[in-house]
Amino acid sequence: MIILGIILIVLAYLAPVPAFVGTIGWILLIVGLVLTVLGAVGRPVGRRRTYF
Template structure:
């Protein structure tokens, strides 16, 4: 999700595509970072627990 967000951000600023592509990229990047941080501190995400 983080990689896709970065790709969409770069694509949104470099290529002549609508501006909402970069916005979606920023949203995906933020959600990916939040889920990564939650997973790193041991909080179950999406009702999945890992031992």
Template sequence: MIILGVILLLIGMLAHVSLLTTIGGILVVVGAVLWILGAMGRAVGGRKHYF
């Protein structure tokens, strides 16, 4: 999710498409939060690890 967000961010910035930039930023933030929660050992969506 983080990688997809970064790709969309880059495409959005290079092509000057604000929708892609916004969606990419949201995906990066959500992916980072899920990654941190999973690394702390908290169950995310019923799973012990999120990957």
């Protein structure tokens, strides 16, 4: 999730794609980071500790 978010953000800045691609990238990045932090403090979500 984190890697896909980063890819979409970079794609939005480098290629002439609609603006919502960058927005979706930021949302995926933030959700992935929140889920990773939850997994790191001992609260895995969906039986996963990290969401790359």
